[in-house]
Amino acid sequence: MSLKSFIEVYGTFVAGITLFVFLLIFANNFASTANLLNVLKQVSFLSILAIGFTFALITSELDLSFANVCSLAAVVIGSLISTDTAWPAAVAAGIGVGIAAGLLNGLLVTVLKVPSLISTLGTASVANGLAFMITGGVAFVGRWDPNFLFLGRGKIGPVPVIILITVVLFFIALILSTQTRTGVHLQATGENEEAARRSGINTRNCKILGLTLSGLAAGLTAVFLVANLSSAAPQMAGDFLLNGIAATLLGMTMFTPAKPNILGTFVGALIIVCLSNGLILLGAQYYIQDIMLGIIIIVSVAVSASVLKRAAFAL
């Protein structure tokens, strides 16, 4: 592997490790067990959502609705629990909302041929409206079953449960995307839809599946978010849209350059959360974080575009 290829494949990863080492040395308390668990807990919520988004992107479709769908699923869970519905049923309903929204996105893209950029923006708006309709803008708080809260803020020993759940979900997603026939079909659909279709792959179903997995991830994240914050509000996942996209784009600059990949997304989420946590530990004011996130998105897209351009010329 040439140095250039090494940098393309592992450059961001090495930069991430450099950042990590920098924070270990210079940011007080960054290396403490409590803080590292805190970082991993924050990564958990973001990475579950971003991994879902990655599945949509693997099939070359954008899902700009995942944050709003997550908020909608959260308020559905909140409204059901606040009306004394058993929490497992509320959780199932929240996940169901995510799946339904993802499926709807998939059908809009494949049946009605509405570009995913537009259709998922529409779904995002509908989800937002429904969330406000359910709540009237007021957050659901209180009357949470401790067993339900355990999903978001419980611990096994010193380790938050959400971290363990994320590890399991991460490996399931990784295996699904790289080690199964379905994963190969999803990748093929995203890389060259026409070629995939001519090879006998049902690209329509692949796109529906990719977007549905994104919705499923939004529903799952909603469950853990509500359990963590013991409340449900219409825009509770608002900041996840930009962070989730940033994590995925950052992930596209490593391991399989210019291609969305699960491992890359996870590392991307880790870098974003470490940066966010590190900046606070270093005493940076609030606007620095937004500036850094913007820079990451711009650079990630620029790097991916550059790799893609060279690949196109090579062909």
Place this chain on the structure above:
Amino acid sequence: MKTWKTLIAAAGIAGVTLGAGQASAFELGVVAFQMSAETQARCANTVGEEAAKLGWEAQVLNSNGALETHASQLDNLIQKGVDGLILCMSKPVQFDAQFEAAKSAGIPVITISSGASPHTLFDVTPNEYIMAAEAAIYLLGTINYEGNVLLQRFESNTGARIRGSILDAVLVENPTVKIVGEHSMARTKSWQDDVRNGMSALILQNAGNFDGVWASFDGQALIIDDLLKESGLNKGDVSLVSIDGGQEVYRRIKDPESMMTATIAIPFENMAKSAVTMMNQIAVEGKAKEELVPGPYLFIPATLVDKSNVDEFLK
């Protein structure tokens, strides 16, 4: 390579803040829930300035109105091991876990206009009930306790919700004043659009059929004032009353073309100063909280401002 350089630069920028972060004797974390609201920005900035006067290192963070971001920022500041936390317009119920963690870590927390929590020292706040009654009765007085009013509510903020509840109580006792239209602002991240869209529809729908407008806070009132002017109304046609205070509101009370009649001036700067003073006395000088503030609230008086006394407030 670009990604590498950028991330290293990012780490460098973060490092610039390091010296300041480690030099201070007392580190204060300041978090505003939504700094796009002027009152929260005034509150957080004043806390930062007052802390700087004491030689403290104040790190101001903005949660962008997102629950998960607020929770993460609080978690990160707790991990950083700040010496104290002052939170502007936070939500004690939603962030109960973070407040409890701060208490366990021995970090004193003072909130401003947030509500009480068993895990915080106290909440610095105006008496919402008194202010709300004063504003409501003032509005009714300007229309001679007779006629129709439009309302702009905000239910997801405790203070604004209390203001609405008290207005309702006043209206129950004054049945000659009728609500002909009301809109409840729900979108905290894009609240200006929400208010503009909701109220423009109501103003059009009720043109010529209302005598007064009540807004739950001044940011809403400024938008409504513009809409009233756009609809061709002149000073004296309708009375617009709200709560919060601020230089722009005072200018409009004096402006011969504005519908703004009165506001209740909440001394956010004084509240912020009190919070810092109290933090200093408790966390640095070692005074007992009970000596300074016996209950969960430190009430700061607010003043009704109309044309009779607006000059005293205009800078």
